[in-house]
Amino acid sequence: MGRLIDGKQIAAQIRAELASEVEELTARGKRPPCLAVIWVGEDPASATYVRAKGKACQKIGMNFELHHLEEGISEKDLLKLIEELNNREEIDAMLVQLPLPKHISEKKVIEAIAPNKDADGFHPYNLGRLLIGAPTFIPCTPAGILELLKRSQIETVGKEVVVIGRSNIVGKPIAALLMQKNTGNATVTVCHTATKNLTFHTKRADILIVAAGQPKMIKAEMVKDGAVIIDVGIHRTEAGLCGDVDFKEVEPKVAAITPVPGGVGPMTVAMLLKNTVQAYKIRNNIVL
């Protein structure tokens, strides 16, 4: 039976640590950190995520500012709002909820956010710093995976890590971080849609990170006995939420595994809060 890596509990621990940092700041007479979120349109999944982010901020005593814009807003007006938020002193970090309507360029929007307020860590400047191993805002899902591994005492040094997926928000950054000497020091293989014989790679993994967006694609015969499995996928099905890993099949074979829900998901929001507090501290020259 695989040990459950309890993302819900670890995320709660991180939120509690951040709440006491915020409390210390306000006790010193400082204002709490503030996250601004821009949400365009009415996508229901985005609605859930935005609500969860707002609630999470408020629960730890942080300020949250929501800018809900209509679907038809022009790219120019959206960029103007980002510029305003870049210039407002009391906004520490911001993000634009994705996906955006088709008439708006995601690339332009991400590049308009000031790198020192980039809560999601998607700006090319921050991703570049991540690649060279410099301190930066790490995208929230990869940052959450690192914390899950660290706080579950899972050794990465010298391990064979296999990542499935090469997206800019999960696959590429987690592969770079785990390869980097001070944040993983592992031997990393990245698989994607053109990979031949996926099982050959997954079978070799001491740590398998699956971010492919394919429900239950990882079966028992694809994993090594005693491996650690991090399942990033989230899919809504009639039977409830499931991940990219066939949990029922895989769990008995492995040493440790993240469930869906309750694994990587809760960590993503916790790391967003952490990035916002980090942005606040850097902008205000505060060491706690």
Ligand code: NAD
């Ligand atoms: P994406 O669609 O941008 O990228 C998927 C990647 O997987 C691609 O690079 C593709 O090459 C690869 N891939 C797809 N099918 C494959 C296959 N059969 N074999 C090998 N490689 C394959 O997705 P993403 O944004 O990286 O997200 C991945 C999954 O993680 C989605 O289910 C998403 O909902 C979920 N997600 C969860 C969180 C969280 O907080 N838990 C955060 C972000 C994304």
